[in-house]
Amino acid sequence: MTDLHVTRRAALVAGAGLAFNGAPLHAQDAPRRGGTVTVQVATDPRFLMPALRGNFSITNLAAKVVEPLVDLGEDGQPQGRLATSWDSTPDGLAITFRLRDGVKWHDGKPFTAADVQFSAMEMWRRVQNYGTIVFRNLVAVDTPDPLTAIFRFSKPMPLRLMLHAGTELSYVAPRHLYEGTDFFANPVNMAPIGTGPFRFVNYTAGQHVIVERNPDYWDAGKPYLDRIITRFIADPAGAAAAVESGAVDMSIFSSLPRTDLVRLSREARFRVSQKGNEANSIGNTLCFNHRKPELQDVRVRRAFAHAIDVNFYVRSFLLGLGKRGLGLQPSFSEFFFPGLTDYPFDARKAEALLDEAGFRRGQGGIRMTLRMTSTNGDDAVRFATFVQQSLARVGVRITITTYDSAGYLANVMRDWNFDLTGETIGFRNDPQISTTVFLRSGQPRGVPWSNQWGWESPAMDALIDAAAEAVDPDRRRALYRDLGEMVMQELPMWLAIEQVYTSVTAVKLRNDHNNPRWTGSHWSDLWIAA
């Protein structure tokens, strides 16, 4: 994993001419106690209980207060937080977690297996987004003693999936504060009580979240910081000014304009890096509405991929802060497979394929006209425009319609009112959490970020289902490799670009970005050098 970081960074620097100065410093010198770190993010998630709602802007704020069973360690492998060890039966139908002893909630009550049982059965499985998918087959959590939780499934649950999903989804909520309440109206959602290294102090809507040191943390001596202030600054230029003037010590989730990221990377005061964000990367995909006759021909879809010069786009528009995608997963992932079938940029080949599919250039040199739908984010609009201009050169006319988030959801996800869309998808550690859901047929209409493309392939469905229950890690990996190849052959959707979020960090910080999902991690070992 660490090697991969180096390779990625090296590729990035070489590709973009970026000089990432000040290699991340890991604690050689002794950690210093005290101090406040101020962090800037763009959006206020307006919800602070990750046991009920899972996304990385929530975990970024709440993971300091509420803890998961497992997190990722520096090596990218699962590391126990509230759990100390785990084990699966060979059939994958039961996974046992041993829990940490002597852990207390911030209100002083002891943490036990009953909290885990309640969170899993009532929250993750029933109302947590993603959790409802991943824990679909969870039938019971047995608690033979206060420090053991046995998860029982009706279908085999791969241990890797459980653990990697767990880093995002297994946040444990205090049973004594939620039981018998209306979950979404519970005030604890906005003033979380957890077991984590920091205690919640204040949330001011649209402005900031403040957490302070928990002196009774189970990991004695930690955390090192006194306080963490997270400020919501949506305007990218305003955020850049806050970073430059020293008003904030860190900006995460690529919240600054790319030109500023490049500029700040040349200043000795900051580290500009993608390290610590790998597990929360995103992808720009080109998705097809397979109900549209023109798009049902695989040659048309392949032609589109050939017609778009992804490397040029990454270099010129993303300033090197991205990479050509391949298959279903980003390149840092264990489920990334180099050598899958690909469609390198070749406009002539694209034209030949379109001719072959029977779409010859007609009046004005136009082969067909399609509608591309996009969200109104800068990134999405830029990508849509690039697709439009690339396809125009091979005789495909594209009209672009942009919507804000709610409008996009209604038009694309619910009404299927699109031909092409440039979907931005987030990867969540394991292909089964947020990837195969795009491709499996037979899902109810109106479920957002599922298969709104109308893609149906029995062979692909069979592979997805087999991989979902494959307990043996090697077999699981092989099945996802096959799936990746099938996706590249058929192109139901095309992952054109993968992007890793970029953080800007003041050089005085230590132990920052030291695991692949650090932004959504506990930060108990973060400290400020004098």
Place this chain on the structure above:
Amino acid sequence: MRILRLVLRRLSLSIPCLGIILAVLFFLLQLAPGDAVDALIGQMGTSDDTLSKLLRSYYGLDGSVVAQFTGYLGRLVTLDLGLSVAYGTPVLALILERLPVTVVLMVTSMAMAFTAGCVVGVIAARYVHRWPDTIISVLGMLVYSMPSFWFGLMAIVLFAVTLGWLPAGGISDLRAGHTGLALMLDMAKHLVMPALTLGLIFFAVYLRVMRTAMLEVMTLDFMRTARAKGLQERAVLFRHALRNALLPMVTIAGLQASSMLGGAVVVESVFSLPGLGRLAQEAVVQRDLNMLLGITVMSSVLVIVVNLVIDIIYAKLDPRIDVGA
């Protein structure tokens, strides 16, 4: 008594007006694709059917549009502005939290713009077609045509990033944890640049209006009379010309006070200030109907109050004006 009658009459006219605004806004927002739960799901990243249904019924979005609207009006009578879907908290609490920043920002920037506009406008009129007038007019035009956010950003780059004199944004320094008077001073420091940015555009308008009004008044007969009486030029200018020239200024001020919320959105975004303008903008994106209607009610009230005050000022400035008519 005259003023009380005026207040009552204005208020009785404003209530139907408010009703119409709310109805138009409510039904306009229905035309926007997607609802608040869609926006919420957009932010969560995923959902399923059961969860979406659960959320819709929790936030009362599963009834018919008409039922939702009448329900809203019914609650409004009891001053209940409902629950914000995006924040999950009462709308009124959120608005009251944001209102002070917007009001302070508006009042200070208006006051600065008005005062400076008057002074500079009078100078320009006094030296009309001479070099001070030319310089002032050119500067005024420059400021007027400059987008406010650009000025804001440039001010940040200069005063916050390069010189480090003023904070780059936000309403207070959270790290310092000030209280009491220190907090007030800190907040004032944070408002300097936003207020100047917001005020600058209005300043250019006031300046031009003031200059024109003064020039017009100075050609009138009573000015000649005043001069003929042997009054000093300063007295002529301030006691006779200025007071009359102020009337159009007050009109403009009243109009601008109502439109300032719009300008405040941009300034609040650039300086990441927690004001009503940004809250309103977010409410549109989030399809947070309750929030948007709540802000509308609040700003309508604000506009009504401002207009009342303007009318009262009219009456004071020019006793001939019968505001009750």
